[in-house]
Amino acid sequence: MSNGIPLAEALARYRPDADIGSLPELTDTDTLLNAYHPDHLRGSVVKLVVGANAGDSCQRELAEFLQSEAFIDEADLAGTPVTDIDVLVIGGGGAGCAAALMAAEKGARVLLATKLRLGDSNTVMAEGGIQAAIEPDDSIQRHIQDTLRGGHHVGDPALVSAMAEDGPDVLRWLIRQGMQFEQTPSGDLHTRRAGGMSTARLVHCRDYTGLEMMRVLREAVIQHRSIEVWEQSPAVELLSNETGQKCVGAVLTSLLDDQLRIVRTRSVILATGGLGRLHLNGFPTSNHLGATGDGLVLAYRIGARLRELDSFQYHPTGLVHPSHLSGKLVTEGVRAAGTLLVTGLGRRFIDELQPRDVVCAAILRECSEGRGIRIDDQRVGVWLDTPRMERSNPGLLEKQFPNLMTRTRVSGIDPRIEPLLVHPTLHYQNGGAVIDVNGATTVPGLYAVGEVAGGIHGSNRIMGNALLEIISFGRRAGIAATANRDRGPKKVTLEHVNRLRRALTLAGMPMTQRAPQVLPTYAAGGIWNR
């Protein structure tokens, strides 16, 4: 069996007008997923030994971080400046900004701390759009059903219905903030249908919906007088009360001067996003540089229950070539617009609008069975047949996907002439912290919103729900976090860290790994290291 068709040979063979054959019947989705999806890889899942999820399955690399030693000790807190604030939001993406805005609207003094710069997030990379049941033939109920079905019925129905109900109002709120959406000639919001949806429900702003969303949220946050923003200030630990049962603040560091800062607060909202940069199972990732799963580590250490830790979303169409764009996404919107996936042999192999995990598994099957296109030992992929789409819809790529066109143009590739080489890329963490409809975790005083929270997408997210989730739950948590009007923390401690250390010691686990990672090991300046 050949290990894939060399790039040059495949390019020579490629014709945009060639017959691609009929779509083979997809008989058994479960078998396909079990055989090829990375979540099911042998050895990729272990059982957690300590903490709130002891006994649950967890992705192997993640488990090492969850059951790790903290970076800081009591000694490091000596002489640390203390800031008192009502609500601390950790994370400067869409969810964090939405939460900060709502909390500030409710009269709280808010501190938003972000690892890199405000808006450095995966929100800006969300290209496809945001789901909301606004079409006449659509309903909240259908949105709920699609989300639950797409997530293989693992999601929490209460959370899903809360999010779906918020959909139209979220759009209204975003428009009031100044966000632009694509419109039909009559002035209605333009919708698209995407993978896993039963009807058109995807509202979008060309192919940079998330970027546009972040633009308005960022401006609103900067302008709000009750929100203070600390950039380049990653959180390295949460703080608990004297019993270690309640979250009462966080320890932040600074990438600029390495100075630790204690923030004492009534509520902490974690909006730290995902963990693509841990490169689970060695996959490339579409995530931004700061997505190192810090939020999960911090939440788990303070005792929050997590869920679906063995379930990650691999986006089917991450670019393989050119190498500096490796892992970067080609939005699902391109497939939603009618672009097909074909093998190196020029055959279609899967319904492109199946849920992402199915499409992803199908691509991995083609690659492993030698029908992919190979560049070198590392890189292999299948064609995303953009020239064929361009032939049937001339000008569509240029009009609807300017972001993709710009990015490929500077690399010397023209998707209108040349198909794009794609391979699944680590995209999204389906699980996360267990939350209720207000975004509250199982630890009092700690909220989690956005990708770091779990339970909404089940074991597979469908397109457009992430942007909805961050605003919906961001706003809910922002409001709920201000409801706590107690006297504030008497004492801030690292008792929860000691609790985990005790558990690790008693379980005989090594305490060599330290977490959170803050930055990937290969990042400029290296890992944050004291």
Added chain:
Amino acid sequence: MESLNHKSALAETHLVLLHPDRRIGADMARWRQSGGGKALARAVQDPAAVREEIRLAELRGLGGSGFPAWRKWDAVAAELPKPDKYLVVNGNEDEPGTFKDRLLLEETPHQVIEGAVVAALAIGANRVVFYINPDLARSLAAMRTALEQWRTSDLPALASTALGKPLQLELLPGSGHYIGGEETASMEWVEGRFPFPRGKPPYPAQSGVHGCPTLINNVETLANVPHIVVHGAAWFRALGKAPGTGTKLYSLSGDVLHPGVFELPMGTSLRELIFVHGGGLLSGKPLKAVFTGGPSSTLLTPADLDVALDFDSLRTRGSNLGTGAMIVISEGTGIVKRVAEYERFFAHSSCGQCNSCKVGTATMSRLLDRIDTGCGTAADLASLENLCTMLPNSGRCHLINGAVQLLDSAFHHFHDEFRQALR
């Protein structure tokens, strides 16, 4: 220490109050099966003998004072009712690092109630108030259920007959203030006012709640009473390691492997508590200090490892057993920060009626915060040292003394650390 067999030593950690037979929650049937009510039956026969037994047992006030219980009891017993006599069961437990009373109330409510009723009989009190920290939801719930079970049983009638008037048992959630645990402050709260400590004299024994003679004892003190009545003073004295008598609930927390409540013979050494029962220090770090929690916290250092943890032995070391809370600090923890936190707690807890305490604790807290955050000067440190000599005994209650004693003790052992933190 290695010679001590870990397992057999652990088996002795729950002797009397926390014996598994007692930890049954609010379940009257099971409690009576396991011998509950015996002490009451005996006390009904001869209430005055109970006081004598308590005196011989040398039961001390386990809420932190270590004051001999019988002296307070005798003082109240000697008073005439005006027209009532009160017994306040102090469960306001709010000291840093102390978590023993909540366990007794939650898991052994009947033991506490019986102890209180026996004490009430012994001193002739007809009103018993269970005064409990409002934040201890589970303790309150257990006590509520247990008291309901008492009211529907035959026991109150038994006690009332012996007493000669109806015995009233009342559950009263406290104010949530630390200062509410001070004995006269609790009386203010029982009377329905903010818990400001009162000046003494008159002492509660003469004029307490509503001017009536009042005895106030800690939950743990009273929980011991039924056992002394049933088994006798000699048995109780033998439980302790002389000069201590009985057992003590030690609340162990901080950087140890097994934090928790341990019931050990009074006078157990700090070394045994930390290294045998506590499983040693976390991550194998060396011991730096131990904060003894309670109304007047002090510091113990590794040099005190072999000191017996009882009231008298510690007092001769210039320290204080307090509530039996031991907060263990390992090497690598900043003393300045910890002390600053405690002083903040005291400043936060000061009721504000005595100027020296209101301003004194706030000033100490502010100066310590400055030193802790690296902004302190030598003048700040000198001011703190001055305050340590000026402030003691300047308030109505002991809060200011506690605040000073802690700082004084920290200066005594770790003066260099404070000096190094100066600008």
